[in-house]
Amino acid sequence: MIAELRRRAYLSAMQVASWLPRVDLPFAAPSRPELLAPPEPEQPADEAPTVQALREGVAPAPAAPAAERPKIEVPKPAATARNARPEVAEAADDKPGATRAAAVPPPRFALQLLRAGDCAVLVELPTGEPLQGRDPAYLLLKDLLRAAGLPDSPHTIGEPVRWPLLVRGNMDQGPQAALEFVQSFVAARLEEQAPCACLWLVGLPAVRFAGEADAEAYNRELQVEGLGAAWALPGLELLMDEPQRKRELWQAMRRVRQRWTSGAQ
Template identity: 75%
Template sequence: MIAELRRRAYLSAMQVATWLPRVALPFAAPSRLELLDAAPAVLLEDTPAPSEVPAAQAAPAAEARPKIEVPRPGSTQRQAVQPEAEPSAAADAPPAKAEVVPPPRFSLQLLRAGNCLLLVELPTGEAFQSRDPAYLLLKDLLRAAGLPDSPQLIGEPVRWPLLSRGNMDQGPDAARDFVQGFVAARQEEQGECACLWLVGQPAIRFAGEADSEAVNLELQVEGLGAAWALPGLEQLMDEPQRKAELWQAMRRIMRRWKNTE
């Protein structure tokens, strides 16, 4: 009877309510058949009878119970909400910095030849000298166009950027506004202008608001009137084949200043 009580204590500790031994157990009470029909049997491996287990090993086994994890209320909900609470990688990323566009750099000289104004890129950044190759080429162009070959300088060269330091905006838009304002003011002072020559890419871009493909073309610039885009003097010296295209364009446009003389 003592062995039977101890066996039931073991089974209760393991939370086994119904069991069926594979062999006859010594000192075991007879099985109740009504329990075997109501629930499936749990088969036990051949184990020594509790009376054969040493007392030193039986005591810890009786005390050991299987650990059952019981979910706490709300734990599942917290796990589901946690990923949404974590900030995304895009939110943690620092804001993208606006790209800083360096100010353009150029030097332009405004001149007058007959009834035309010329806004010419200075190849060296310095004012024209009488023996400069670029200036001699400009005189040749004026003679070919039927204009005086000794153009009159109007004001000092326009150099951009205006300031080497400071917080003033000196980007492309500011350069365009400044150059167009400068030329418009000089046009009012000089009186009638049949055509504005834009010689070189900086003059075409910031006075004529056109790109590099506008070379040898007539332009109509708001506030400045009719204009003609020419390659730069240095480019004409480096690429002499461009002079033929320039001459053909000049023959078409020459009527602008010839008809007003």
């Protein structure tokens, strides 16, 4: 009995499920008869009824037609793209190789609105801080106002406009947003004042974001919707760095100054 248990342990260790000895083993249990019968050859499932019918002399019944597989409608790529959710489309843009429009950095400038007689002056602040009494840029502005026949001590209207408004956040602060904000700010402040004969736009940021023009408009008159008549001037620092520009400015001033001097005469 001990030898039989040891043999079973060996066979179990070798993962042998069933075995037949070639000779009679001492102290072995008798073999089961069903294990000694030779196994019948396996037949394919679809041929088994046919072979059995031929053996019995009966014609095999025709095979039943195979059940038709259900059709699966696959959406067309074009329809899928049209019906795709926005967030899915945005996720596709984040994949490597997808082309996305580069974000435009917000412009940076500082503007101050002043009032000098019948004219309003939107001037670029070269240092970003309000103009002081002894600043070279402020002294140049006073010279321009005197030459134009206007008071040379303008008073400020509101706080300076510094762009971008926010250092952080998701608010749009691109060029178009800056233009809309500056025009709205100037229009609101001018409505609080006496009627303005002409709006001076001094410096490229003032010309661009209030007058919707560029440097090509320097020394020219503009008609700005919502703001009325305007005059575009180079920036104070640019006039100091390039004194030759002053001659063209003086010539243009003689043509434009009739806007604010005709009513005073």
